[in-house]
Amino acid sequence: MDLSYTAEEEQFRTELRDWLSANIPPEWAEPGFWRSLDDAESFRLRREWEASKTAAGFSGIQWPTEYGGRGGTPGMKAIYDEEMVRAHAPQTVNTLGLTFLAPTVMAIGTPEQKAEIIGPMLRNEVIWCQGFSEPGAGSDLAAVATRGVRDGDDYVVNGQKIWTTNAMHGDKIFTIVRTEAGSERHKGLSMMLIDMNQPGVEARPLKQMSGASEFGEVFFTDARVPVADCLGEIGQGWRTAMLLLSFERGASGVGQYTEFRRQYDEIVEQARRFGRSDDPVARQKLANCLVELECLRYHAMHILTQVEQGRDLGSESSMTKLQWSETFQDLWEAFDDVLGPEASLERPRPDVDLAPFQAQAMWSRSVTIWGGSSQVQRNIVAERVLGLPR
Amino acid sequence: MFFALTDEQQAFAETVRDFVADRFDLDAVRAVVEDPDGDGHPLTLWKGLADQGALAVLVPEEHDGLGLGLLDAQVIARELGRAVAPGPWTTSVLAAEALRLAGSPEQQAAWLPALAAGETVGTVALRGEAGSWDGRGITVDASGERLSGTASPVDYPAVAGLFVVAATDAEGAPGLYLVEAGDAAERSSTTGEGAQGLAIRDQRTYDGTARVGAVELADTPGELLTGGTLSGGRAVDALMARGAVLTAADLVGGAREALTRTIDYDRDRKQFGVPVGSFQAIKHTMADLHVGVTMAEHAVLFAAHALDTDDPGAAIAVAVAKAKAADAAWAATGAMIQFFGGIGFTWEHEAHFFYKRARRRAPLFGSADEHRERLAALTMD
Numbered sequence: 001m002d003l004s005y006t007a008e009e010e011q012f013r014t015e016l017r018d019w020l021s022a023n024i025p026p027e028w029a030e031p032g033f034w035r036s037l038d039d040a041e042s043f044r045l046r047r048e049w050e051a052s053k054t055a056a057g058f059s060g061i062q063w064p065t066e067y068g069g070r071g072g073t074p075g076m077k078a079i080y081d082e083e084m085v086r087a088h089a090p091q092t093v094n095t096l097g098l099t100f101l102a103p104t105v106m107a108i109g110t111p112e113q114k115a116e117i118i119g120p121m122l123r124n125e126v127i128w129c130q131g132f133s134e135p136g137a138g139s140d141l142a143a144v145a146t147r148g149v150r151d152g153d154d155y156v157v158n159g160q161k162i163w164t165t166n167a168m169h170g171d172k173i174f175t176i177v178r179t180e181a182g183s184e185r186h187k188g189l190s191m192m193l194i195d196m197n198q199p200g201v202e203a204r205p206l207k208q209m210s211g212a213s214e215f216g217e218v219f220f221t222d223a224r225v226p227v228a229d230c231l232g233e234i235g236q237g238w239r240t241a242m243l244l245l246s247f248e249r250g251a252s253g254v255g256q257y258t259e260f261r262r263q264y265d266e267i268v269e270q271a272r273r274f275g276r277s278d279d280p281v282a283r284q285k286l287a288n289c290l291v292e293l294e295c296l297r298y299h300a301m302h303i304l305t306q307v308e309q310g311r312d313l314g315s316e317s318s319m320t321k322l323q324w325s326e327t328f329q330d331l332w333e334a335f336d337d338v339l340g341p342e343a344s345l346e347r348p349r350p351d352v353d354l355a356p357f358q359a360q361a362m363w364s365r366s367v368t369i370w371g372g373s374s375q376v377q378r379n380i381v382a383e384r385v386l387g388l389p390r
Numbered sequence: 391m392f393f394a395l396t397d398e399q400q401a402f403a404e405t406v407r408d409f410v411a412d413r414f415d416l417d418a419v420r421a422v423v424e425d426p427d428g429d430g431h432p433l434t435l436w437k438g439l440a441d442q443g444a445l446a447v448l449v450p451e452e453h454d455g456l457g458l459g460l461l462d463a464q465v466i467a468r469e470l471g472r473a474v475a476p477g478p479w480t481t482s483v484l485a486a487e488a489l490r491l492a493g494s495p496e497q498q499a500a501w502l503p504a505l506a507a508g509e510t511v512g513t514v515a516l517r518g519e520a521g522s523w524d525g526r527g528i529t530v531d532a533s534g535e536r537l538s539g540t541a542s543p544v545d546y547p548a549v550a551g552l553f554v555v556a557a558t559d560a561e562g563a564p565g566l567y568l569v570e571a572g573d574a575a576e577r578s579s580t581t582g583e584g585a586q587g588l589a590i591r592d593q594r595t596y597d598g599t600a601r602v603g604a605v606e607l608a609d610t611p612g613e614l615l616t617g618g619t620l621s622g623g624r625a626v627d628a629l630m631a632r633g634a635v636l637t638a639a640d641l642v643g644g645a646r647e648a649l650t651r652t653i654d655y656d657r658d659r660k661q662f663g664v665p666v667g668s669f670q671a672i673k674h675t676m677a678d679l680h681v682g683v684t685m686a687e688h689a690v691l692f693a694a695h696a697l698d699t700d701d702p703g704a705a706i707a708v709a710v711a712k713a714k715a716a717d718a719a720w721a722a723t724g725a726m727i728q729f730f731g732g733i734g735f736t737w738e739h740e741a742h743f744f745y746k747r748a749r750r751r752a753p754l755f756g757s758a759d760e761h762r763e764r765l766a767a768l769t770m771d
Contacts, residue, residue: 001393001394001395002392003695075391272770277770283762284759284763286770290765291765294689295688295710298689298691301688302688322681375670378678381681382673382676382677386653387653387657388672389665
């Protein structure tokens, strides 16, 4: 066991921490700050801030330098995730592009795609959305019905995507399209890189149970996509999609632990404020959340070790997802349980604003659905890790 | 970052695993379980473990030990839990730890070589009936170096040559004392009483892989462990923490084995014309158990390392490990009975070895609830 980072990695931490402390206004750490802005203003602020972070050399931590990345180690990425949370840095605006599309383009993109996609994405000049889920294709991704028909040098795309993060702000969307008429399931699909700024594409916000609209819907009506904007081979979209999703593996959970652990402390503070921190049942509930949170931290160190050793994580990422998402949801259920009647009030006292807490509590209902529901993850663990029959 | 066992530690685990599998399989375990009047301390297993260095693991090299850490010791504990192996390994190793942490060089020299070689069996008597697993649960009083009171439950008191007893002195200060059992043969076979006011009352646990008794002390000579790195309440706390981690390791080993056996069975067992393991009701339970047991394994590794390195977060780490391991072991061994179906409820089947061992050991050195309360105290008060 050696739980330390290298001197070079710690040096990186110092540099990043210095930059973050100089470039994050103190008010950003206040719980209600981001909620006090309207959606467009919040997005603009985050987009500009992140571009300045890229200019300072603190984006694309693990990407090769030829793509504008830092060429850092997995340990530096873990440090980055941790420090971003510690500094109350805003959430990235190009998350799906950075996490999924960029490494896929690096792996199988054409030279033109590599040149045109990665740099502008890193600088936030182009915001990318992901077009996978459809009303009829949620957990069952191979049921996609959005279709593309060849017309000269273009494909003409019709259909609907849903649960699209940043739909209202997106410039382009990487989209699974059925390009072979009459094909079924995993066959006849292609990964299309579609320009959203055209008449055939319409994005609509999707108002969620929380009242917020992190997600949206995207409608394609005779949208045109040049053949050159297919990522991977035409008809091999499923293979491209699986490669793309594989880049979720190796996300260690360090950042999530850091964030959730802070939320635990904030919930404890509220419990204390409302005289609930002495209740033995409340203490058991919260402490059990802490047990699971600490396990998430150890698991993150385990995953980071596997990545550094160059081991294939296989389906272990399903365990990571289950651990963090179920723990996060349990933590926010504990908030409601422990605070009792006060938990549902925005202003239980004139000086106490629980709205940011309630927003997290509502958001926690989504995390066990998106990115592969808990039920799908359990199937994966049971079949691919434990070898139980399909 | 290297959060894993080294190649040497993994090889050590395999050596212990192969040895136990080869020399002490489930038939041998059953023989011990079905002989409740026996001492539950098979000497072939004990001597073999001694030969492997399993009893010397934490003993310093100058006292004929291996001088390794808890991270290495938990490797052994996990394998013994996996094998539901009987015998006083955990508490004998803890008795040696008490000497290493709190004993004077003379006390260490007097006992550690014999404990490391397995010539003397040690055990620990750290709390009394209904007491908590910290200094407040001590029920033995020390008047100078004379001890009186009853400690319970104590693992393998009948075969122990050395007891490490937690007692409270006249000022209310806790400390660790050595009590020599003397020659077991000299103890009366009817009253269990030795010549020194030491009596052992067999308590008969349903966990047939252990023997447990109450240790009754009446003005019994006890030598205070003093002159070591730790003393008093801090020595008691340190021993409790190590007991919690080694018990958690045993629980995790048993949980992993129970889960593996259940999955292997449900992959093949057919009902309704298909393997029952193809049903999602079973798959999802197994997946959750696998995640839980894996997290408990991580937690035990981290806690052992935290104690080895005096990590400032060790108190949280130990409580997390014990709470998680206890819950995971109850869940996995209970599921073993459920998902073997009716056969899992029979005496002939081995599921009850795992279940009963987990049930008995889970509360030792603090239950999951007690450790969660500790976490609450550490983060909420």
